Amino acid sequence: MDFGLSEQQQLLRDSIERFVQDEYAFDARRKIVASEEGLSRDHWRTFAELGLLALPFAEDEGGIGGDGVDTMVVMEAFGKGLVVEPFLPTVILCGSLLKLAATAEQRAGLLPGIIDGETLLAFAHGERRARHDLGHVEAKAARSGDGFVLDAAKSVVLGAPSATQFIVSARTAAGISLFLVPADAAGLSVRPYLTIDGQRAGEVTLAGVTVGAEALLGPDGGALPLIERAVDIATAAVCAEAVGCMQATFERTRDYLNTREQFGTKIGNFQALQHALVDMFVELEQSRSMAIVAAVHAGSDDDAARRRAISAAKVQIGKSGRIIGQTAVQLHGGMGMTDEMQVGHYFKRLTAIEQSFGDSDHHLARFQGG
Amino acid sequence: MDLSYSAEDLAFRDEVRTFIRDSLPTHIRDKVAAQQHLSKDDYVTWQKLLHGRGWMAPHWPKEWGGCDWSPVQRHIFDEELNFGNTPRIMPFGTKMLAPVLLKFGTEAQKQRFLPRILSSEDWWCQGYSEPGAGSDLAGLKTRAERRGDHYVVTGQKTWTTLAQYADWMFVLVRTDPGAKKQEGISFILMDMRSKGVSVRPIRTIDGSAEINDVFLDEVEVPVENLVGEENKGWTCAKYLLGHERSGIAGIAHSKKMLEKLRRVAAEETIGGRPLIEHGPFRDKIARIEVELMALEYTNLRALANETRGAMPGPEPSILKVRGTEIQQAITELFVEAAGPYALPFLPEALEGGANVEPVGPDGAAAFAPTYLNWRKTSIYGGSNEIQKNIVSKILLRA
Numbered sequence A: 001m002d003f004g005l006s007e008q009q010q011l012l013r014d015s016i017e018r019f020v021q022d023e024y025a026f027d028a029r030r031k032i033v034a035s036e037e038g039l040s041r042d043h044w045r046t047f048a049e050l051g052l053l054a055l056p057f058a059e060d061e062g063g064i065g066g067d068g069v070d071t072m073v074v075m076e077a078f079g080k081g082l083v084v085e086p087f088l089p090t091v092i093l094c095g096s097l098l099k100l101a102a103t104a105e106q107r108a109g110l111l112p113g114i115i116d117g118e119t120l121l122a123f124a125h126g127e128r129r130a131r132h133d134l135g136h137v138e139a140k141a142a143r144s145g146d147g148f149v150l151d152a153a154k155s156v157v158l159g160a161p162s163a164t165q166f167i168v169s170a171r172t173a174a175g176i177s178l179f180l181v182p183a184d185a186a187g188l189s190v191r192p193y194l195t196i197d198g199q200r201a202g203e204v205t206l207a208g209v210t211v212g213a214e215a216l217l218g219p220d221g222g223a224l225p226l227i228e229r230a231v232d233i234a235t236a237a238v239c240a241e242a243v244g245c246m247q248a249t250f251e252r253t254r255d256y257l258n259t260r261e262q263f264g265t266k267i268g269n270f271q272a273l274q275h276a277l278v279d280m281f282v283e284l285e286q287s288r289s290m291a292i293v294a295a296v297h298a299g300s301d302d303d304a305a306r307r308r309a310i311s312a313a314k315v316q317i318g319k320s321g322r323i324i325g326q327t328a329v330q331l332h333g334g335m336g337m338t339d340e341m342q343v344g345h346y347f348k349r350l351t352a353i354e355q356s357f358g359d360s361d362h363h364l365a366r367f368q369g370g
Numbered sequence B: 001m002d003l004s005y006s007a008e009d010l011a012f013r014d015e016v017r018t019f020i021r022d023s024l025p026t027h028i029r030d031k032v033a034a035q036q037h038l039s040k041d042d043y044v045t046w047q048k049l050l051h052g053r054g055w056m057a058p059h060w061p062k063e064w065g066g067c068d069w070s071p072v073q074r075h076i077f078d079e080e081l082n083f084g085n086t087p088r089i090m091p092f093g094t095k096m097l098a099p100v101l102l103k104f105g106t107e108a109q110k111q112r113f114l115p116r117i118l119s120s121e122d123w124w125c126q127g128y129s130e131p132g133a134g135s136d137l138a139g140l141k142t143r144a145e146r147r148g149d150h151y152v153v154t155g156q157k158t159w160t161t162l163a164q165y166a167d168w169m170f171v172l173v174r175t176d177p178g179a180k181k182q183e184g185i186s187f188i189l190m191d192m193r194s195k196g197v198s199v200r201p202i203r204t205i206d207g208s209a210e211i212n213d214v215f216l217d218e219v220e221v222p223v224e225n226l227v228g229e230e231n232k233g234w235t236c237a238k239y240l241l242g243h244e245r246s247g248i249a250g251i252a253h254s255k256k257m258l259e260k261l262r263r264v265a266a267e268e269t270i271g272g273r274p275l276i277e278h279g280p281f282r283d284k285i286a287r288i289e290v291e292l293m294a295l296e297y298t299n300l301r302a303l304a305n306e307t308r309g310a311m312p313g314p315e316p317s318i319l320k321v322r323g324t325e326i327q328q329a330i331t332e333l334f335v336e337a338a339g340p341y342a343l344p345f346l347p348e349a350l351e352g353g354a355n356v357e358p359v360g361p362d363g364a365a366a367f368a369p370t371y372l373n374w375r376k377t378s379i380y381g382g383s384n385e386i387q388k389n390i391v392s393k394i395l396l397r398a
């Protein structure tokens, strides 16, 4: 066994950590979150220059050929900075769907735009009644000539407001299928909003959107296994991001205990708080272990082993994130409740991650083969 | 032993229920039910209605407008207020300041301030905490210097809840900087419109702004607004904290929220069936319910002891710790019930009269903000760590 990062992975980590440190300080992030678009185009260009937008794609298609561990390295660093740019929906989630389902022709049409930062994607999949069930798709794709007409109401679609291109799931006569739909297609509309953790998402409605046969992504009626695999990859990615959040939360809380004084002494001298800090640390270590397990299994073709690993990681990280987030706020006292302190923002991201890509109950059942 | 309500108790419950149903304005009730933000006017309107019925401060002595109710009646009243979706009665005047005035105030102070609390003419806020003095409240630095018949007060208070609405603030100040920590403190009453008072909102993680910094720059406070003796304010301060903690368990509120949670979970579906029938989720609700039932009877036992005249022991702290844990656990289940639909941040939906189309279940826009906001309950009113310190001292001494 080897838990070490390769030299290249260390370089990757260092370059993103440097970026986060120099460009993504808390105030800078706050401005991005408050901006009209909720993302920085400059930073997106930087991601393109660093090769991050090419990370998962094959080298012969202009990509870097990165694996699950590379994704983990990036996402953990993003977690520390609470990066809000739509890297996850564009590169990880939709990028994986393209890798798994797209024809060479479709990839040739889309990957260059993604890699150079022109194309932003969102996966319009979840629906009002779907909750955490990936197979719950009511959206319809009716044959019309050699193309399709799409009718769909998609809910809480991450990255929807900035997407130039959507991957939409809908049912054809054959079953759940995926379609590439440009954001400016007639009949497609987005109700954009902020999410509690400073990201952007939206309700996406498709009312009689017509697409050609070339819009079908992957097998007609056979998309569900591909969706499940792409979502597993994204789940492993948010587990790594959560570890970055937890690490930063832990460090800030430790530093606060070493600074804040009450009763004439550092509050870190109170044993109740020392034990709480240790509990946070244990959760962090447990989560890091599981994020690694998830990263290594993320791309696996062995469905049973992959499901078990990813779901176990999500359960662990859901629990640990809650404990770490809540304890951090508690140990900061009133300061922990303020929008001014970064710990509260990590807490919110951890809360959002717990409810994304299946909550703990969902993954506990899936871990047991359910 | 008898754990049931008497016929009189039941009649009393009907009386309260009918009053609420007939007098609470619908638009206020709807806002409370939807967990939306209330305006100052919403609170005051309701409090004036209660005052009209003589129910603004049931726990006060009868001669000052209290009700002489039994513990069971107080419990019933609290439940009906919560289940009737009434705005909570602001505790700063009725539950914090009033007991201090009744015990330590002069006759003139009681005459001047108590009736105006009852009638909601004065909105009070609590000026205890400072940036450097939270858990260690006695470490406060705000200075009050006696000049003729005034104190001149300079310093900073923080976390002051709803100071933006307040007409008055009761303030802990340091009148003798030379004395030992607890011994140089005084309890004074400050008109918020005095020159030198400025209030700055503090935004919290849920996006709301209910707390404030209050800056005091040479604020003049007449000496007649000193409560109790100069430099003996710590006694008042501690007396008040005992009262603050007892109401903080929020048992009736938790019961109501559990009922609402069950409604949300009945409408949400998982695999095509109601979430409320989903074993793991149902068990989580039931576990909290059991814990809450236990706390309800622990509270009733404590109230019964109190009326028998027994000194309050660790009960207020126990009720505060477990009560806030339960409240927080319920807010977590609301987020879990809404799942991904709890993630949109729709602050407009939290304002009354707003017409924002919901994402996910009705009212879901309030679930995550409430979860985040409710983290405060284990921090304020003496943090849960401090409560446990208090209890362990009592237990180990026994």
Ligand SMILES: Cc1cc2nc3c(=O)[nH]c(=O)nc-3n(C[C@H](O)[C@H](O)[C@H](O)COP(=O)(O)OP(=O)(O)OC[C@H]3O[C@@H](n4cnc5c(N)ncnc54)[C@H](O)[C@@H]3O)c2cc1C
Residues within 6 Å of the ligand: A260, A262, A263, A267, A270, A272, A273, A330, A331, A332, A333, A334, A335, A337, B125, B126, B127, B128, B129, B131, B132, B133, B134, B135, B136, B158, B159, B160, B161, B162, B211, B376, B379, B380, B381, B382, B383, B384, B385, B386, B389
């Ligand atoms: C939403 C909100 C509303 C509030 N409203 C008001 C108000 O209206 N008026 C007012 O005066 N104050 C108010 N407060 C202030 C509140 O009372 C303080 O936040 C609280 O006393 C904690 O103080 P602190 O924030 O300075 O935290 P600190 O005292 O710095 O505590 C930090 C951490 O250290 C722990 N700690 C401290 N000492 C010990 C110890 N001896 N042993 C173990 N652990 C310890 C605490 O439990 C906490 O976890 C409010 C606070 C909040 C969050």
